[in-house]
Amino acid sequence: MRAVDIIMKKRMGGELTKEEIHFLITGYVDGSIPEYQISAWLMAVYFKGMTFEETGYLTREMIASGEVLDLEGIPGPLVDKHSTGGVGDKVSIILAPLAAACGVRVPMMSGRALGHTGGTLDKLDTIPGFTTEIDIKQFRSNLMGSGMAMTGQSKEVVPADKKMYALRDVTATVESVPLITASILSKKFAEGAQSLVFDVKCGSGAFMKNMEEAETLATSLVETGRSLGRKVVAVITRMDEPLGHMVGNFLEIEESIDCLKGKGPDDLMDVTYRLTAWMLVAGGICSDIDSALAMCREKIESGEAWEKFLLNVKEQGGDPEALQKGYGTFRSAYAVELKAETDGYVQEIDAFETGMTGVMIGVGRNKTTDNVLPYVGIELKKKCGDEVKAGDVLCVIYTEDEGKNADALAKMNAAYKIGPDPYVKKDMILKEIK
Numbered sequence: 385m386r387a388v389d390i391i392m393k394k395r396m397g398g399e400l401t402k403e404e405i406h407f408l409i410t411g412y413v414d415g416s417i418p419e420y421q422i423s424a425w426l427m428a429v430y431f432k433g434m435t436f437e438e439t440g441y442l443t444r445e446m447i448a449s450g451e452v453l454d455l456e457g458i459p460g461p462l463v464d465k466h467s468t469g470g471v472g473d474k475v476s477i478i479l480a481p482l483a484a485a486c487g488v489r490v491p492m493m494s495g496r497a498l499g500h501t502g503g504t505l506d507k508l509d510t511i512p513g514f515t516t517e518i519d520i521k522q523f524r525s526n527l528m529g530s531g532m533a534m535t536g537q538s539k540e541v542v543p544a545d546k547k548m549y550a551l552r553d554v555t556a557t558v559e560s561v562p563l564i565t566a567s568i569l570s571k572k573f574a575e576g577a578q579s580l581v582f583d584v585k586c587g588s589g590a591f592m593k594n595m596e597e598a599e600t601l602a603t604s605l606v607e608t609g610r611s612l613g614r615k616v617v618a619v620i621t622r623m624d625e626p627l628g629h630m631v632g633n634f635l636e637i638e639e640s641i642d643c644l645k646g647k648g649p650d651d652l653m654d655v656t657y658r659l660t661a662w663m664l665v666a667g668g669i670c671s672d673i674d675s676a677l678a679m680c681r682e683k684i685e686s687g688e689a690w691e692k693f694l695l696n697v698k699e700q701g702g703d704p705e706a707l708q709k710g711y712g713t714f715r716s717a718y719a720v721e722l723k724a725e726t727d728g729y730v731q732e733i734d735a736f737e738t739g740m741t742g743v744m745i746g747v748g749r750n751k752t753t754d755n756v757l758p759y760v761g762i763e764l765k766k767k768c769g770d771e772v773k774a775g776d777v778l779c780v781i782y783t784e785d786e787g788k789n790a791d792a793l794a795k796m797n798a799a800y801k802i803g804p805d806p807y808v809k810k811d812m813i814l815k816e817i818k
């Protein structure tokens with residue numbers, strides 16, 4: 385078999401066999417197939433797609449590229465959620481301790497920044513001392529302790545996704561239903577969750593820009609997940625405006641803290657409550673979504689979710705005191721303000737443009753070798769529906785490189801649209817597939 389023939393077959397729209405996919409993935413992981421050939425193959429898949437069978441083979445090969453975490457003996461329910469990626473999407477950081485406070489155990493394997501979207505691991509890394517590189521012993525111990533464990537792909541667990549995820553990020557091959565499906569499900573299978581809730585983002589800040597694309601991805605995740613023997617729910621949520629007020633790695637940790645203390649913004653809390661509630665239903669903690677929502681609200685109000693978060697920070701090497709001292713003070717060197725030019729109401733904050741501003745200033749990566757910057761980001765002072773007067777601050781952009789300030793301001797100016805008419809708030813939850 386030769387990689388070039390498989391690339392050509394896909395380029396011509398052919399359906400790959402199990403053996404061909406096995407050849408490519410094992411060769412990629414052991415280094416015998418170079419990245420330039422995998423990049424070409426990814427681009428062919430991006431344009432020609434994959435059948436349901438091919439997506440299943442790819443997912444299974446990616447799982448088989450490493451170990452599957454052994455959670456034998458950990459009492460359930462073991463439930464996780466995964467987002468297809470958005471801007472300002474810090475839901476996992478709030479949802480994991482919240483679900484744990486409700487009695488679910490959350491084995492969570494997340495990703496890093498991808499394309500214009502942020503990454504849970506990059507955000508968690510900004511907590512002083514916190515590490516997401518934990519071994520299986522620690523992973524199990526956290527599940528028995530706080531009830532949540534936060535990690536990422538590694539050389540041992542789904543190494544194929546670790547390599548391919550980074551490669552897709554810099555080869556413009558992220559927005560592909562089969563590649564997203566295999567990437568997400570390989571991680572979710574390897575981490576040992578019994579039930580899964582997917583947050584399929586839809587809108588300018590998502591990889592799926594409209595409802596038709598989002599439904600295709602949701603169906604692919606649900607069907608492939610079920611074919612792997614998992615209980616699956618998918619929720620399609622709005623992602624045309626960044627979620628919450630903060631976009632940036634430490635900035636999003638700060639906003640997660642606000643949410644866990646009961647002071648979170650409505651859009652972010654609506655999505656977080658709904659997804660967590662589905663985890664409780666999928667895990668059998670609650671029999672229906674309304675009682676699950678009530679339990680979630682109660683665990684935020686009582687402070688139990690916040691306590692779980694602090695416990696997990698300690699378990700993963702973090703320093704809760706240093707974190708709380710850093711709140712509101714860990715900032716990059718420059719802060720520039722974008723001001724409104726006219727009176728009116730905020731009609732739109734383009735989430736894609738906001739995400740790309742983030743990538744430019746260092747929230748995400750331009751090359752696989754780039755390091756993300758912990759304290760840069762964008763604080764949205766005004767959100768859709770807010771009334772503004774000329775001169776009001778719309779957002780503050782935190783940067784480490786003064787030379788980027790003018791471009792960042794211009795991009796955010798393009799992202800904001802102000803109009804004369806009051807704005808009608810839109811539902812965050814667009815559709816549920818159970």
Ligand code: URA
Nearest residue numbers: 468469495564567568
């Ligand atoms: N999240 C993932 O883990 N993988 C993708 O491809 C997209 C979002």
